[in-house]
Amino acid sequence: MELRLILRMLRRRWWLIVVPVVVAVVLTLPQFLNRGTAISGGFYTSLRYTAAQETSNLPNRDGDFQDVWLASEYVVNAFTDWVRSRSFRAELESLVPDTVDVGALVVRADNDRSIGQIELEHPDAEQLTEIANAMLDILETRSQDYFPHLGGQAAQVAVIDSPVIVPQSPPLTNRFGPIIQWGVALLGGLMLAVIVEYLDPTLHHADELQTMGVRVLSKVPRY
Incomplete structure (x- = not known):
């Protein structure tokens, strides 16, 4: 049950997760591709x-x-x-x-x-x-x-x-810096999605009503 709710939340808030990662990739991609003196050791x-x-x-x-x-x-x-x-x-x-x-x-x-x-x-x-x-x-x-x-x-x-x-070989922080930044952006996006989901008062599924103790008599199909 909890896993299904998490998957619903990720599907609903996917853009909040993707945007920070895209921004981080755009900002660090030149550094990731450039292995010259800019990041040399x-x-x-x-x-x-x-x-x-x-x-x-x-x-x-x-x-x-x-x-x-x-x-x-x-x-x-x-x-x-x-x-x-x-x-x-x-x-x-x-x-x-x-x-x-x-x-x-x-x-x-x-x-x-x-x-x-x-x-x-x-x-x-x-x-x-x-x-x-x-x-x-x-x-x-x-x-x-x-x-x-x-x-x-x-x-x-x-x-x-x-x-x-x-x-000299570049330090590990230079060689893997962009990848670490992408991971931090992904983690930040996940945290942002969780916060927005928690603060959003909108009800999206019948399961949420049932969790609140409200009986669901019928549902209108989306399509």
């Missing part, structure tokens, strides 16, 4: 490097080179924190052209003992290339300004994996 690059203090600035060694490797690990540890700092971002802004939006840059850095890794994300591929090149320049030439124990000389930096710019 931006661009990504990473680089791995090693770094060490200039040999002439190391204390006198007696025996093996274990202290040299340990010093290199300390330098990479320091660089991992440095590249995430505001001062490093300020250095980037001073090197790249004004058209490059450093504020949109996402930086992640980590290290595995003496090997450091930097991951960069940016919405624009050309700007990310400018930033990656500037970052290498800063690592190779300006570390002595921030780490006095380097003895006034920039640390030696060797790049293991050069940065390669690659596009």
Whole structure:
């Protein structure tokens, strides 16, 4: 019985359900069909490097080179924190052209003992290339300004994996956003139909009279 009433209501109020969905489809269809840069996940690059203090600035060694490797690990540890700092971002802004939006840059850095890794994300591929090149320049030439124990000389930096710019996959919210919006519009249409049906005082079927306790003696066929 309840299912039959629901089906009647859906058949009677179908246009209230369809209209929000049609509006949502019209508004989001261009976004759904366009899989270009408008909804791309931006661009990504990473680089791995090693770094060490200039040999002439190391204390006198007696025996093996274990202290040299340990010093290199300390330098990479320091660089991992440095590249995430505001001062490093300020250095980037001073090197790249004004058209490059450093504020949109996402930086992640980590290290595995003496090997450091930097991951960069940016919405624009050309700007990310400018930033990656500037970052290498800063690592190779300006570390002595921030780490006095380097003895006034920039640390030696060797790049293991050069940065390669690659596009990222769009986030799930972008890829399925239009479909989610269509589902929300459908749910909104169903809720609207239920509200209108509840507020409508019109009687449409004999069953509704019987529910109110009114006896139905006869019915006039629609056709």
